[in-house]
Amino acid sequence: MNTENRYPVTASLFMLREIKQRQEKVTRGHQLLKRKTEALRIRGRQAAVEMSATQAVLGHTLREAYISLAAIKFTNGESNALVLENVGQAQIRVLRTPENISGVATVSLQAVEDLTASDTLQYAGLGAGGHRTSEAKKAFREAVRILVKFASLRNTCLILDEAIKSTLRKVNGIEKVIMPKLRNTETYILMEMGEQEREEFHRLKMVKAKKNQKKITQSQSRDDEESIYSHDTSNPPCTRFFHTILYQRTDPILSQSDSAGDGNVICYPHNWDDEDLLF
Helix, strand or coil: CCHHHCCCCCCCHHHHHHHHHHHHHHHHHHHHHHHHHHHHHHHHHHHHHHHHHHHHHHHHHHHHHHHHHHHHHHHHCCCHHHHHHCCCCCCEEEEEEEEEECCEEEEEEEEEECCCCCCCCCCCCCCCCHHHHHHHHHHHHHHHHHHHHHHHHHHHHHHHHHHHHHHHHHHHHHHHHHHHHHHHHHHHHHHHHHHHHHHHHHHHHHHHHHHHHHHHHHHHHHHHHHHHHHHCCCCCHHHHHCHHHHHHCCCHHHHCCCCCCCCCCCCCCCCCCHHHHCC
């Protein structure tokens, strides 16, 4: 097996247990990442639909606001210099609200009207076109609210798009790299352990065969000795008993043959003293 497609581990039960536990953790993490990806996609689709609808409303609102501004210019003339000179505190503020979407931190923007701020142009248009001025102010205030909502949705879509890409890279890395390596490592460990088990079995088999062969050899040699002694009927039992002892003595009198010359050892009487039996 190619070592590049597996982790460099030793084949043992401990490493097999570790690899299996790691596989369980990786599988659980892979499932969680896939669920996270699905949740982010659902939330991203919702944000995209809302952004599309908000964009359409924003276009209509801005068109109406600029039409009302054109009406004011037609009625009161150019008033940009007057507005720029009387700019004070902002009546609409943006509130940042942090959100957590399946582990992804996003920021939701919301337009909030500050009632404590003074309106420097509240008496604008008293001479002529006051109704159109108030309508223009309301139209632009609504346009600002919709614009803030559109910016919030667009920011959320961008963040979720990056999070989905990153999560998909992790999922693909787990599916294409980590999980195959873990499977190959487990297969390698099982193969090596099986090979070790077969080698151990063969070794024990050879040892047992050698022991059995040794026992058979010993039993055959014992049977041969017994068969030799059982077929030797020319010598009495006492002669066979003292056969080896008498031939090992250095005394020439006890080691010579009988007068008949048949080569048999003389069986001496059993009334020897203890000193005679000590060689």
